[in-house]
Amino acid sequence: xxxxxxxxxxxQIGLKLKECKPDMIPLVVRGTRSWATIHPSVMSWFTxxxxxxxxxxxxxxxxxxxxxxxxxxxxxxxxxxxxxxIAQPNYSDxxxxxxxxxxxxxxxxxxxxxxxxxxxFRESSTFPDDWxxxxxxxxxxxxxxxxxxxxxxxxxxxxxxKEATWxxxxxxxxxxxxxxxxxxxxxxxxxxTSTWESQIWKDHIAAFTGYVETFMExxxxxxxxxxxQTAFFExxxxxxxxxxxxxxxxxxxxxxxxxxxxxxESLR
Amino acid sequence: MSTNIDVGxxxxxxxxxxxxxxxxxxxxxxxxxxxxxxILGPALLVxxxxxxxxxxxxxxxLTDYRFTRPxxxxxGLQNYIRILSSKAFWHSVQVTLQYALIAVSIETLLGxxxxxxxxxxxxxxxxxxxxxxxxxxxxxxxxxxMWRLMMxxxxxxxxxxxxxxxxREFPWATSPKTAMFTVLLVEVWTFTPFIALLVLxxxxxxxxxxxxxxxxxxxxxWFTLKNITLPLLTPYITIAVIFRLIDSLRxxxxxxxxxxxxxxxxxxxxxxxxxxxTFTYGKPAEGLAYIVINWFIIYIISTYMVxxxxxxxxxxx
Numbered sequence: 406x407x408x409x410x411x412x413x414x415x416x417q418i419g420l421k422l423k424e425c426k427p428d429m430i431p432l433v434v435r436g437t438r439s440w441a442t443i444h445p446s447v448m449s450w451f452t453x454x455x456x457x458x459x460x461x462x463x464x465x466x467x468x469x470x471x472x473x474x475x476x477x478x479x480x481x482x483x484x485x486x487x488x489x490x491i492a493q494p495n496y497s498d499x500x501x502x503x504x505x506x507x508x509x510x511x512x513x514x515x516x517x518x519x520x521x522x523x524x525x526f527r528e529s530s531t532f533p534d535d536w537x538x539x540x541x542x543x544x545x546x547x548x549x550x551x552x553x554x555x556x557x558x559x560x561x562x563x564x565x566x567k568e569a570t571w572x573x574x575x576x577x578x579x580x581x582x583x584x585x586x587x588x589x590x591x592x593x594x595x596x597x598t599s600t601w602e603s604q605i606w607k608d609h610i611a612a613f614t615g616y617v618e619t620f621m622e623x624x625x626x627x628x629x630x631x632x633x634q635t636a637f638f639e640x641x642x643x644x645x646x647x648x649x650x651x652x653x654x655x656x657x658x659x660x661x662x663x664x665x666x667x668x669x670e671s672l673r
Numbered sequence: 674m675s676t677n678i679d680v681g682x683x684x685x686x687x688x689x690x691x692x693x694x695x696x697x698x699x700x701x702x703x704x705x706x707x708x709x710x711x712i713l714g715p716a717l718l719v720x721x722x723x724x725x726x727x728x729x730x731x732x733x734x735l736t737d738y739r740f741t742r743p744x745x746x747x748x749g750l751q752n753y754i755r756i757l758s759s760k761a762f763w764h765s766v767q768v769t770l771q772y773a774l775i776a777v778s779i780e781t782l783l784g785x786x787x788x789x790x791x792x793x794x795x796x797x798x799x800x801x802x803x804x805x806x807x808x809x810x811x812x813x814x815x816x817x818x819m820w821r822l823m824m825x826x827x828x829x830x831x832x833x834x835x836x837x838x839x840x841r842e843f844p845w846a847t848s849p850k851t852a853m854f855t856v857l858l859v860e861v862w863t864f865t866p867f868i869a870l871l872v873l874x875x876x877x878x879x880x881x882x883x884x885x886x887x888x889x890x891x892x893x894x895w896f897t898l899k900n901i902t903l904p905l906l907t908p909y910i911t912i913a914v915i916f917r918l919i920d921s922l923r924x925x926x927x928x929x930x931x932x933x934x935x936x937x938x939x940x941x942x943x944x945x946x947x948x949x950x951t952f953t954y955g956k957p958a959e960g961l962a963y964i965v966i967n968w969f970i971i972y973i974i975s976t977y978m979v980x981x982x983x984x985x986x987x988x989x990x
Contacts, residue, residue: 438936650849652936
């Protein structure tokens with residue numbers, strides 16, 4: 406079995422897995438009515454299909470664009486089919502933890518989620534030995550646009566100990582520290598080129614099938630694809646709610662129109 | 674002259690020589706003067722503690738307060754107008770009322786039946802009575818998590834049982850078609866004992882005379898139940914219904930614990946909307962407006978119910 410390159414392949418492989426592995430869930434994904442459902446999988450394939458979460462209207466104000474791109478709307482419809490037919494039956498219950506637990510217990514064949522699942526859970530005795538990573542499936546022939554969910558360190562302008570904070574930030578981003586954290590800690594996806602050039606890191610990560618290849622392939626197309634705006638949590642939660650409706654069989658266009666109406670209201 | 678005079682030892686004729694301001698007053702009167710304040714003090718304190726957050730909530734609901742903005746501006750009824758003109762609000766009215774009415778109806782019916790069944794001195798009734806309290810001893814959120822585990826398609830015992838009847842993957846709270854049924858199931862399991870206990874207490878407190886008279890007159894069991902037991906029990910049932918109705922109209926734990934208001938918007942009632950607006954969207958002004966509207970609805974319904982309870986009470990007495 407080859408990892409799917411696009412959503413259509415993902416669906417077809419899922420159907421086959423259902424037949425040949427009836428005791429396993431072909432695919433596990435997040436599905437709760439929460440912003441967290443959107444960023445690993447949905448935002449990645451949505452962007453690959455050319456979708457944008459917001460656009461600037463004629464009046465110069467941001468308006469919701471989830472429902473504007475016909476290809477991206479059709480991708481929602483396909484995603485609805487995927488989560489209905491090959492994903493876990495209790496789709497709307499699943500958080501990151503559930504995805505990670507189900508995969509770790511060996512109950513699911515694939516997950517469409519953040520790569521840290523492999524990092525955090527690989528020590529578990531039930532974690533599959535023969536697992537690997539692949540670029541996120543999106544539009545057929547499209548680019549592997551992985552939405553980046555980044556944890557960062559920062560300093561508040563109101564900080565009373567700016568110098569100490571700054572020195573700490575410098576220390577935690579030094580070449581030595583980043584390499585040490587990547588090799589000996591559980592820091593995933595190191596951000597320094599020097600780490601990627603280090604043989605110690607290369608040897609360490611070699612055990613993760615497909616990790617380096619995937620990283621290199623998606624790196625040019627990986628970024629935070631969200632439009633910066635104040636209603637982030639509201640917009641993404643409404644989007645996740647729209648996906649739950651699509652999962653229940655409501656047409657994608659109708660669900661996204663309704664979500665956009667609410668998101669636009671909240672931006673007013 | 675000092676006013677610290679022992680009244681008992683005073684020669685009353687001396688009073689006539691005292692200036693009016695120095696005439697000793699009854700020493701009990703000072704205590705009496707403070708007594709109402711001391712008696713009402715704790716009650717006033719409690720009322721104050723309750724009312725301060727309430728009025729602060731009303732104030733914030735009239736502002737544009739958001740967690741992401743440092744400034745707060747008074748916007749009048751703008752939040753209320755926006756909420757009342759949204760489709761989501763009317764959906765939440767429907768969900769809130771549907772949940773409360775169905776839950777209270779089923780709980781009342783089952784609660785009364787259970788109370789009657791346990792109102793005997795049989796061994797079984799004696800054994801079962803303490804178990805009635807069990808669901809009430811568990812926090813509703815924990816109850817919900819327990820039920821969620823039992824409903825899990827992977828290892829849940831409920832789906833295992835249903836598999837014997839050909840139903841392998843009942844969707845429970847993950848489908849809009851069965852989500853309301855699922856949360857009602859948890860609600861009924863948790864709170865039916867509350868009604869049963871109140872009604873059972875009522876049954877134990879009923880006067881014996883009307884039943885003895887009915888027995889002497891040869892009244893049938895059905896006649897006694899319909900014309901004596903149930904009318905006498907109505908105040909107890911009404912009180913139980915008032916408590917449950919208020920609680921169900923502001924339901925949060927079970928719905929949020931089960932599905933966060935989903936799938937989609939299926940279970941978004943007032944409280945879940947209020948919480949989501951406040952803590953997920955960072956818009957406490959809008960969230961509090963939802964909660965204030967929820968309070969107003971509960972206030973109207975409970976006032977009417979209390980009036981009805983008084984009417985029933987006076988009719989019986």
